Amino acid sequence: MAYRKTERVREHLAGVREALLREGRQLVATEGFAGLQVARLAERAGVATGTIYGHFPNKGALCAEVFAVASQREVDLMRQVLEQPGPVVERLAAATRTWCERAQRGRVLARALLTEPVDPAVEEARLVYRAAYAAVIADTLREGITTGELPAQDAEVSAACVVGALAEAVLGPVVGVPDGASGRDPTVSIVRFCLAALGAPP
Amino acid sequence: MAYRKTERVREHLAGVREALLREGRQLVATEGFAGLQVARLAERAGVATGTIYGHFPNKGALCAEVFAVASQREVDLMRQVLEQPGPVVERLAAATRTWCERAQRGRVLARALLTEPVDPAVEEARLVYRAAYAAVIADTLREGITTGELPAQDAEVSAACVVGALAEAVLGPVVGVPDGASGRDPTVSIVRFCLAALGAPP
DNA sequence: CAAAGATGTGAATGTGGATTCACACCTTGG
DNA sequence: CCAAGGTGTGAATCCACATTCACATCTTTG
Numbered sequence: 309m310a311y312r313k314t315e316r317v318r319e320h321l322a323g324v325r326e327a328l329l330r331e332g333r334q335l336v337a338t339e340g341f342a343g344l345q346v347a348r349l350a351e352r353a354g355v356a357t358g359t360i361y362g363h364f365p366n367k368g369a370l371c372a373e374v375f376a377v378a379s380q381r382e383v384d385l386m387r388q389v390l391e392q393p394g395p396v397v398e399r400l401a402a403a404t405r406t407w408c409e410r411a412q413r414g415r416v417l418a419r420a421l422l423t424e425p426v427d428p429a430v431e432e433a434r435l436v437y438r439a440a441y442a443a444v445i446a447d448t449l450r451e452g453i454t455t456g457e458l459p460a461q462d463a464e465v466s467a468a469c470v471v472g473a474l475a476e477a478v479l480g481p482v483v484g485v486p487d488g489a490s491g492r493d494p495t496v497s498i499v500r501f502c503l504a505a506l507g508a509p510p
Numbered sequence: 511m512a513y514r515k516t517e518r519v520r521e522h523l524a525g526v527r528e529a530l531l532r533e534g535r536q537l538v539a540t541e542g543f544a545g546l547q548v549a550r551l552a553e554r555a556g557v558a559t560g561t562i563y564g565h566f567p568n569k570g571a572l573c574a575e576v577f578a579v580a581s582q583r584e585v586d587l588m589r590q591v592l593e594q595p596g597p598v599v600e601r602l603a604a605a606t607r608t609w610c611e612r613a614q615r616g617r618v619l620a621r622a623l624l625t626e627p628v629d630p631a632v633e634e635a636r637l638v639y640r641a642a643y644a645a646v647i648a649d650t651l652r653e654g655i656t657t658g659e660l661p662a663q664d665a666e667v668s669a670a671c672v673v674g675a676l677a678e679a680v681l682g683p684v685v686g687v688p689d690g691a692s693g694r695d696p697t698v699s700i701v702r703f704c705l706a707a708l709g710a711p712p
Numbered sequence: 713c714a715a716a717g718a719t720g721t722g723a724a725t726g727t728g729g730a731t732t733c734a735c736a737c738c739t740t741g742g
Numbered sequence: 743c744c745a746a747g748g749t750g751t752g753a754a755t756c757c758a759c760a761t762t763c764a765c766a767t768c769t770t771t772g
Contacts, residue, residue, distance in 0.1 A: 312740070313748075321749085346730060347752095356751040358732080367730060425627030435683035442682070465699040468682050469675035473707075476674020477667060480640055497667040505675075505707030515718075519769070523719085548760060558721040560762080569760060 325363045327353045332374035337417040340424045344371060368429030375430050379421055379437035382410070387444045396452035397508040403445070404474060404502050408495040411478040422475045442467040449506065459507040470502050477501075527565050529555045534576035539619040543573060543628045570631030577632050581623055581639035584612070589646045598654035599710040605647070606676060606704050610697040613680040624677045644669040651708065661709040672704050679703075 331352040335343045346367055350357045364370040389403045411418040420426075426434070446467035452458035477498045504510065533554040537545045548569055552559045566572040591605045613620040622628075628636070648669035654660035679700045706712065 314740070317739070317748085345728095350752095357730090358752065359750055361731070362749065423625075425629075425633060427627075431627060438678070439683040461702070462694070462696070462699040465679060465696050466703055468679045469700060469703045472674040472676070472678020472682065473671035474674070475678065476640070477671045480637075480644070480670050480674065492664070494664070494667050497664040498671060500663070501668055501671045501707050504709055505703050507706055514770070516770070519718080547758095552722095559760085560722065561720055563761070564719065 321363075324353070324355060324359070328355075328360065328363060328370070329374055329377055332370065333378050336374060336378065336420050337414060340416055340420045341371060341375075341426045341430065342424070344374065346370075368427050371427055372429045372433045375421065375426075375433045376437070378417065379433070379440075382421065383437060383440045383444060385410075386441065390444060390448045396448060396455065396457045397503065400445075400448060400452075400506065400508070401499055401503060403448075404470070404499045405495060407474050408478055408498055411474075412495075415479075419479055423479055438471060441471050445470055452506075457508075461507065466506060469505065473502060473505070474498065523565075526555070526557060526561070530557075530562065530565060530572070531576055531579055534572065535580050538576060538580065538622050539616060542618055542622040542626045543577075543632065544626070546573060546576065548572075570629050573629055574631045574635045577623065577628075577635045578639070580619065581635070581642075584623065585639060585642045585646060587612075588643065592646060592650045598650060598657065598659045599705065602647075602650060602654075602708065602710070603701055603705060605650075606672070606701045607697060609676050610680055610700055613676075614697075617681075621681055625681055640673060643673050647672055654708075659710075663709065668708060671707065675704060675707070676700065 328349065332344055332349055335349060335352065346360055347357050349370075350360055360370065364373065386403055386407065389406050390399050392399055392402070421434070421437070442464065446463040449458060449461070449463040449466055453460055453463065477494065530551065534546055534551055537551060537554065548562055549559050551572075552562055562572065566575065588605055588609065591608050592601050594601055594604070623636070623639070644666065648665040651660060651663070651665040651668055655662055655665065679696065
């Protein structure tokens with residue numbers, strides 16, 4: 309046994325893997341998953357196509373991991389906002405507002421994470437992360453219901469509805485970006501919609 | 511000029527076209543768009559693959575048309591429910607309830623129309639039909655706002671949110687089919703969510 | 713019926729990527 | 743330095759389909 313991976317090698321490997329994920333995310337953020345092609349990613353990361361297959365068993369797994377990294381970041385952010393101290397209703401308002409703003413800023417990424425057609429492996433991961441979003445919101449709803457800040461309701465269903473409403477409102481065909489000219493900022497309407505739906509006093 | 515399409519021929523052609531769309535919809539309803547392959551559809555409809563290209567310029571167009579037929583049916587149904595006489599709030603409740611029930615019954619079709627990854631041509635059509643859904647709902651909202659049955663709000667945004675909430679709640683990862691065991695029917699919660707969101711009195 | 717034109721056929725071809733793999737090049741421990 | 747194993751390379755291969763096309767067949771009109 310003349311060879312055994314040493315720390316240095318392990319680090320180098322980890323570095324390449326990280327570069328792949330980083331460049332992958334970058335690619336997805338600018339062009340969506342459609343832009344995440346093996347050959348292209350390899351070039352961007354400065355390796356040969358074959359190398360990628362030393363780090364991921366196939367493209368689906370690669371995509372799923374790129375997706376997971378990006379999504380986890382969003383879920384964490386939302387949880388962070390929701391765990392701030394203060395009244396439940398205000399926290400929910402802040403969370404929905406944050407979501408709208410992030411989605412509007414990083415439109416392509418948001419679309420990629422939420423609605424862009426993707427390979428089945430990613431679709432599976434997408435369900436997981438949508439559920440994670442909903443779970444984080446549901447936790448806060450339950451808290452509000454317990455303290456009486458919100459009326460009794462099925463927290464899971466309400467949370468899912470909120471996720472859906474946000475996704476459709478911000479990314480769907482109906483509502484565009486805030487329209488400076490008309491002064492109408494959909495964010496305000498969206499936040500109001502969600503709070504009313506949850507039974508927050510107006 | 512020894513030949514000119516006669517009525518009988520035109521009818522036959524139309525029949526084949528119709529069969530293709532019908533079988534296409536059937537395929538999509540049972541397996542989603544993934545199941546809609548040219549060779550398979552040809553077999554089902556009893557024609558050769560080449561024949562399909564006499565009716566549609568390419569697969570994208572075929573899919574888009576299958577999609578349009580199926581979607582139009584749903585939009586029409588929703589409009590029909592919303593145009594019934596009666597209080598706006600009740601009509602909205604009926605419409606959301608109908609949607610939930612239809613989606614639960616025809617799960618695969620609903621998923622195909624709303625969220626399944628699809629070819630770009632269909633994606634485009636999808637946006638159009640989502641907008642159509644929203645437009646139908648928005649009309650009713652405006653009516654309710656005018657008559658004072660609903661509080662003032664941005665009808666377009668609210669409608670989009672409702673569409674999103676319905677889609678996510680019924681098809682998303684969180685809420686399953688009605689769970690006979692626990693007796694919890696998500697439909698009721700979903701309808702309540704939407705009505706509350708729109709500001710309908712509880 | 714014959715000629716002209718449509719339409720139908722399905723095996724062969726094309727296509728856009730992912731995936732492989734024979735080989736070259738490193739890294740390590742002796 | 744050597745042998746044993748890792749790791750990197752990228753052109754060649756594979757694949758699942760859509761798409762084409764040379765030919766056969768059917769329809770219509772004179």
